[in-house]
Amino acid sequence: MKHLDLGPYTYAGGTVQLPGSKSISNRALLLAALASGKTVIANLLEADDTRVMLDALTQLGVHYVRQGQDYLIDGIGGTFPVRKAQLFLGNAGTAVRLLSAALALQAGEGSAYQISGVPRMHERPIGDLVDSLQELGASLAYAGRAGFPPLVIERMQHIAPAQQLHVRGDVSSQFLSALLMALPLLPVAARRTMIKIDGELISKPYIDLTMNLMARFGVPVEREGWHHFTLATDSSYQAPGHITVEGDASSASYFLAAGAVGKGPLRVLGVGRASIQGDVGFADVLTQMGANVTMGPDWIEVSGAANSQRRLKAIDMDCNLIPDAAMTLAVLALFAEGTSTLRNIASWRVKETDRLAAMAAELCKLGAMIEVGADFLRITPPATLSAGAVIDTYDDHRMAMCFSLVSLAGVPIRINDPNCVAKTFPDYFERFAAIVR
Numbered sequence: 001m002k003h004l005d006l007g008p009y010t011y012a013g014g015t016v017q018l019p020g021s022k023s024i025s026n027r028a029l030l031l032a033a034l035a036s037g038k039t040v041i042a043n044l045l046e047a048d049d050t051r052v053m054l055d056a057l058t059q060l061g062v063h064y065v066r067q068g069q070d071y072l073i074d075g076i077g078g079t080f081p082v083r084k085a086q087l088f089l090g091n092a093g094t095a096v097r098l099l100s101a102a103l104a105l106q107a108g109e110g111s112a113y114q115i116s117g118v119p120r121m122h123e124r125p126i127g128d129l130v131d132s133l134q135e136l137g138a139s140l141a142y143a144g145r146a147g148f149p150p151l152v153i154e155r156m157q158h159i160a161p162a163q164q165l166h167v168r169g170d171v172s173s174q175f176l177s178a179l180l181m182a183l184p185l186l187p188v189a190a191r192r193t194m195i196k197i198d199g200e201l202i203s204k205p206y207i208d209l210t211m212n213l214m215a216r217f218g219v220p221v222e223r224e225g226w227h228h229f230t231l232a233t234d235s236s237y238q239a240p241g242h243i244t245v246e247g248d249a250s251s252a253s254y255f256l257a258a259g260a261v262g263k264g265p266l267r268v269l270g271v272g273r274a275s276i277q278g279d280v281g282f283a284d285v286l287t288q289m290g291a292n293v294t295m296g297p298d299w300i301e302v303s304g305a306a307n308s309q310r311r312l313k314a315i316d317m318d319c320n321l322i323p324d325a326a327m328t329l330a331v332l333a334l335f336a337e338g339t340s341t342l343r344n345i346a347s348w349r350v351k352e353t354d355r356l357a358a359m360a361a362e363l364c365k366l367g368a369m370i371e372v373g374a375d376f377l378r379i380t381p382p383a384t385l386s387a388g389a390v391i392d393t394y395d396d397h398r399m400a401m402c403f404s405l406v407s408l409a410g411v412p413i414r415i416n417d418p419n420c421v422a423k424t425f426p427d428y429f430e431r432f433a434a435i436v437r
């Protein structure tokens with residue numbers, strides 16, 4: 001499909017069962033593959049990002065079977081059976097970062113793995129992770145530009161003498177997640193258990209997510225503030241038996257936002273107060289903006305602000321803890337009274353596209369006044385949104401999903417290349433169509 005025309009709509013409401021969390025799905029898949037024993041994973045996300053992870057694990061010799069809606073993964077207990085593989089990982093940051101570290105810290109000889117992705121993946125940094133792994137003695141080489149995929153990785157033959165292990169945390173938290181998840185693969189005698197973070201750690205809730213999943217697979221990690229992390233000395237991954245993946249909290253943000261601007265009530269099922277994902281924090285921001293939000297352990301319900309025009313309040317906030325859901329806030333700012341500022345989002349520059357530039361360009365098409373800086377975005381909505389804007393999506397699923405919300409301002413909008421939502425939410429637009437009118 002070349003483009004999709006949406007709206008004009010004035011109402012959104014109903015109930016949405018969320019697809020599984022991308023971040024939990026890819027962590028659970030990798031840990032289940034590395035563990036001793038079998039793991040049943042329920043509600044695994046079925047989308048491009050998880051498909052590339054599953055395909056890569058299959059290429060590496062991991063077996064799984066479908067049991068109805070569940071996946072039964074047969075863990076390999078530490079070392080992948082296949083020694084040579086070319087792994088294409090699309091634009092899945094989690095798959096590229098987590099698998100690179102897991103492959104680099106396997107012991108043995110005669111192996112060669114290549115990791116590559118779509119052209120944009122080859123512009124997304126990985127140098128800080130490679131530096132840390134190389135300091136440990138791992139063998140990784142850049143097949144293209146230094147600091148970026150594609151990578152050529154061999155298994156480790158010598159572990160470098162003990163020294164403080166450290167990693168930078170200010171470009172992507174996925175580097176620390178990858179290192180933490182791979183370290184238990186080192187032989188116990190040479191195990192490094194302490195990691196120090198250089199610089200400010202961004203996207204912190206994703207580290208809590210990593211620690212939560214590792215603990216469930218038998219490897220607890222402790223942290224002192226956000227600068228020192230310590231792994232249990234001699235633990236190894238053990239299959240927990242059964243894991244149910246929560247609904248995706250970032251995917252929830254589009255529907256919750258729709259409830260806030262489209263009257264509601266709109267209820268999402270699959271995430272709530274008990275969620276381990278940072279992006280549930282988006283619901284609190286909706287409250288600050290004047291929407292009515294209620295929450296149960298695994299559901300969230302939103303309806304519009306009580307004032308007659310359902311106008312939201314503008315916000316000025318540090319969005320570092322919710323980098324993905326913050327994109328939804330950028331579009332919601334069009335529905336607010338006054339100027340909103342989203343701060344501390346420099347990581348947007350190195351994601352599926354340069355999201356600061358893309359967001360600024362597309363919001364301008366709607367008549368908004370935009371100021372964009374190295375790490376912030378300031379949005380002043382126009383009195384009336386331009387009707388019939390044609391939105392480019394830059395092969396970024398979140399650009400497509402966020403801008404669908406504009407149709408709820410009572411103006412029609414065209415979304416170019418809507419199929420990019422396949423990265424994390426293949427049937428997003430069918431689900432969106434079912435809640436709006």
Ligand SMILES: O=C(O)C1=C[C@@H](OP(=O)(O)O)[C@@H](O)[C@H](O)C1
Pocket residue numbers: 022023024093094171172173174177202203206323324347
């Ligand atoms: O670890 C994860 O699952 C993720 C971490 C975040 O990335 P950064 O740490 O690069 O901000 C987030 O944006 C991404 O969608 C998923």
Ligand SMILES: C=C(OP(=O)(O)O)C(=O)O
Pocket residue numbers: 091092093094095324351352398424
């Ligand atoms: C940044 C994202 O993805 P990833 O880094 O996992 O490719 C995202 O889903 O918004």
